[in-house]
Structures are given as structure tokens and as C-alpha cells.
Amino acid sequence: MNPELVGREFPPTAPYLVGREKVREFARAVLASTPISLDPEAAQAAGYADVVAPPTFAVVIQEQTLAQLLAEPDAGIDFSRVVHGSQQFTQSRPIVAGDLLTATLAVTSVKSLGAHAMVTAESTITDADGAHVVTAISTLVVRGED
Amino acid sequence: MAALQTPEFASLAVGDVVAEQSFALTRDTLVRYAGASGDFNPIHYRDDVAKSVGLPGVLAHGMLTMGFAVQPVVDWAVDPGRVVDYQVRFTRPVVVDPELGAVVQVVAKVGQLDAETAVARIDLTVKVGEETVLGKAQVRVELGDRGGR
Numbered sequence: 001m002n003p004e005l006v007g008r009e010f011p012p013t014a015p016y017l018v019g020r021e022k023v024r025e026f027a028r029a030v031l032a033s034t035p036i037s038l039d040p041e042a043a044q045a046a047g048y049a050d051v052v053a054p055p056t057f058a059v060v061i062q063e064q065t066l067a068q069l070l071a072e073p074d075a076g077i078d079f080s081r082v083v084h085g086s087q088q089f090t091q092s093r094p095i096v097a098g099d100l101l102t103a104t105l106a107v108t109s110v111k112s113l114g115a116h117a118m119v120t121a122e123s124t125i126t127d128a129d130g131a132h133v134v135t136a137i138s139t140l141v142v143r144g145e146d
Numbered sequence: 147m148a149a150l151q152t153p154e155f156a157s158l159a160v161g162d163v164v165a166e167q168s169f170a171l172t173r174d175t176l177v178r179y180a181g182a183s184g185d186f187n188p189i190h191y192r193d194d195v196a197k198s199v200g201l202p203g204v205l206a207h208g209m210l211t212m213g214f215a216v217q218p219v220v221d222w223a224v225d226p227g228r229v230v231d232y233q234v235r236f237t238r239p240v241v242v243d244p245e246l247g248a249v250v251q252v253v254a255k256v257g258q259l260d261a262e263t264a265v266a267r268i269d270l271t272v273k274v275g276e277e278t279v280l281g282k283a284q285v286r287v288e289l290g291d292r293g294g295r
Contacts, residue, residue: 054220
């Protein structure tokens, strides 16, 4: 893998409009039962404008930045050999239906571990006002040739 | 009906089990997650593709396991917006049998308490049978007064 990916600038992704039905669909898919993610009235009673996305929803937006990384012609990442090593979400506020979100990718580390390589990608997700919402950090392990 | 209440930070002690739940996964669960998340990697729904890349069978998406493992904590905290940080390591894949599915057991325990910020670190133990499938699974939950929320 190309260590020069660290520090490279990537363009922000196209704005993603968080839809109410998408939040509800995602919430059901992760077996959520909280009414704050499923019922707009319950969300409003809890002080939110609309349904609140589950803690891992940001992966949907982060996915666009990981696609940017894999598409870099000189990245040297063979997608069929990629294994998800770890994942973290650090949020300033929860994602709420109606948010217009943009993600910006930074590669913070590239390491070799014998035949394997490890890349850490950090996607900073901001709202329409430019305020920070959540940072999604993925460590991907690229397995070496068998 | 009385509204559910977020637990009080002061009432917690390190080691308390705050939630326990088991999740029965089937292939349907995987297909539903693929659609909702946009992750259509065929190793999560096609046995032939899973076998061709040397896997023991169709696997649950790591992000699906991460996604439901936090739900008992979300229910305990009442408001999903109180989860300020969530991290996991994917240590072992969850194989989902076409007929039997898979059962994933989640136990959530208080790992650390930060009195200054009223943030509780909840540590998750996530297992299939005796095998741990997520490592260092930690959820930070803000339990302070948020003025009306």
C-alpha cells in the first residue's frame, strides 16, 4: 500500500440529505426499538426536530469517502483483500432526519504488518452550517498474498 | 404512561450490568441490513461467493453486529443522542447459517465513570456461544442534565 496517501487532501463528498424513512429503515435494520429513532412524535417529545439516527448510521455517509480512497489509482488497495479491522464514531451531536451532511476524508496512517497492511481513514462529517456532527474512523486491513 | 427515564449518573457503579440482550440473526436480517446500509458485498448473502474466497459461510456485516450490539445501551440510556462515542474491533466473523441463523449475546457493563463530564463508559461483551466477536467494544454515554432533553 502507498504510504504517501497520508496527508493527501480529498474533496468533500456531495451533500447527503438524511431522510426520515432512511433513518427508520436503518434503525429497523440494526434491530433498534427506541421510538426516538422510529416515531417522529416521540423524537419531538424528546426535543429533536425529527427521528434520530442510530449511533452507527454515519457509516452510510462514510461509505462515500471510503469509495474515494479505494478509487485512488495509486492507493494499491485490492478491495477483495480488505477486512474491516476496527471502527469508531465520535459525535458532537446525533444525526437527525433533515440534516444535510458532507464528509471529508483524511488518511491518518498507513502501516505494514508483515505481509499485511493497515490503513486508518478518518471521515469528518459536518452539517449544512459547517458545524461538526460526527467523525467516523475506520481501520482497514489489507491482507497480503497468501 | 410514564415516560422512560435516562438513568442517573450518580446511581452507577463500575461493574454494574446495565443491559443484557440476545439477538437472533437470519439471512433475512443480513439482506435487510445490506439494503439499508448500501453494503452489497455478496459474502453477506451468497454461499457460493463466501466459499470462493475461503470463508466458512455467509457472514454478518461487521457493521450490522456493531449496529445492534449498541441497541441495549441505547434503550437503557433512552435517548440514542446520548451516545457520544462508540468503538469496536472486529475480532471474529459471525457465520449465519441459512437454516439455523446465528444468535449473538450482548452484555453491557459499566467500565468507567467520569464524574466531571457525567460520561459513563459502557463496555460490551458480544459473543456467539463462547466466542467473542467484538473486541474493545466501548460506548460512551453522556448522562448529564441537558436542559429539557
